[in-house]
Amino acid sequence: MKRQAAKAGMHPRNRFREGYDFAALTDVHPALTAFVKPNAHGDASIDYADPRAVKTLNQALLRQAYGLQHWDIPPGYLCPPVPGRSDYVHHLADLLQMRCGASIRVLDIGTGANVIYPLIGACEYGWSFVAAEVDEQAFRWGKKLIEANPKVAGLIECRRQKSSTHCFHGIIRPREHFNISLCNPPFHASAAEAAAGSARKNRNLGVSRTALNFGGQAHELWCEGGELVFIRRMIEESEDFSEACDWFTTLVSKSEHLPKLEQALKRAHVADVKIIDMAQGQKKSRILAWTFQKSRS
Numbered sequence: 058m059k060r061q062a063a064k065a066g067m068h069p070r071n072r073f074r075e076g077y078d079f080a081a082l083t084d085v086h087p088a089l090t091a092f093v094k095p096n097a098h099g100d101a102s103i104d105y106a107d108p109r110a111v112k113t114l115n116q117a118l119l120r121q122a123y124g125l126q127h128w129d130i131p132p133g134y135l136c137p138p139v140p141g142r143s144d145y146v147h148h149l150a151d152l153l154q155m156r157c158g159a160s161i162r163v164l165d166i167g168t169g170a171n172v173i174y175p176l177i178g179a180c181e182y183g184w185s186f187v188a189a190e191v192d193e194q195a196f197r198w199g200k201k202l203i204e205a206n207p208k209v210a211g212l213i214e215c216r217r218q219k220s221s222t223h224c225f226h227g228i229i230r231p232r233e234h235f236n237i238s239l240c241n242p243p244f245h246a247s248a249a250e251a252a253a254g255s256a257r258k259n260r261n262l263g264v265s266r267t268a269l270n271f272g273g274q275a276h277e278l279w280c281e282g283g284e285l286v287f288i289r290r291m292i293e294e295s296e297d298f299s300e301a302c303d304w305f306t307t308l309v310s311k312s313e314h315l316p317k318l319e320q321a322l323k324r325a326h327v328a329d330v331k332i333i334d335m336a337q338g339q340k341k342s343r344i345l346a347w348t349f350q351k352s353r354s
């Protein structure tokens with residue numbers, strides 16, 4: 058079986074852009090063997106609609122790339138595609154002008170049970186992280202996951218957000234400083250929309266089942282008003298932390314939200330805005346980044 062073709066559009070430093078070497082992956086994580094089978098083109102692959110297969114692939118990728126021995130998610134929680142999440146991290150590194158090491162402090166808003174961004178950022182660039190999460194089960198799970206990986210445990214601190222309408226208040230402490238914040242926001246406007254979105258995703262993958270194929274508890278995937286309301290609130294709140302955090306960033310899954318978000322940034326009197334396009338194969342996304350500090354722009 059051949060290895061999978063490279064995914065177009067990934068960041069040049071993304072180590073997963075050349076596709077997966079399943080022989081090497083099953084070597085580091087034999088449990089993956091049970092899920093590897095040829096796809097329609099005869100290439101080695103897995104069933105991406107099967108959450109257990111995707112989870113096991115992630116375990117193998119994190120072991121192979123970073124030597125992380127322990128990664129898992131609670132049943133039904135969001136299972137992130139590692140290559141896509143890596144892309145965001147590499148773009149953050151570009152914004153930080155490739156500064157590395159533990160003195161670079163990064164804030165992850167909504168780190169999830171999977172704590173995927175801090176794991177990748179700590180391993181790739183040695184950055185230190187505060188990983189904020191509102192969901193209690195996800196928070197506890199994420200904290201245990203970090204503790205189970207001594208390689209990164211000293212670099213990542215988990216903090217519980219008590220208010221679902223706040224991102225920075227209750228997390229950033231007085232006189233604390235961050236170089237950058239990141240966020241993969243809950244993007245659907247309701248639980249029903251989240252379920253419909255996941256059914257659509259399954260149809261696109263050519264499967265008829267309606268289960269959440271990449272997992273995801275309802276509250277991981279939606280917030281009242283969807284990503285537009287969530288990010289708008291984040292922009293407004295960021296004004297209170299204009300000096301505490303040099304760059305604020307978030308994923309924006311729907312490009313039609315950008316004009317309204319740019320208006321909100323104007324109202325907040327930011328000094329600079331960047332929109333960074335990302336593509337992983339067919340899937341397009343973008344990072345919205347802003348700073349209040351004139352010296353950064």
Ligand code: SAH
Nearest residue numbers: 137167168169190191192218221223241277
């Ligand atoms: N970062 C992970 C999880 C993203 S899902 C990944 O990319 O896979 C979005 C997460 O944000 C969920 O875990 C949800 O519980 C959390 N969340 C929602 N509102 C939040 C808030 N105000 N502060 C912190 N976390 C929040």
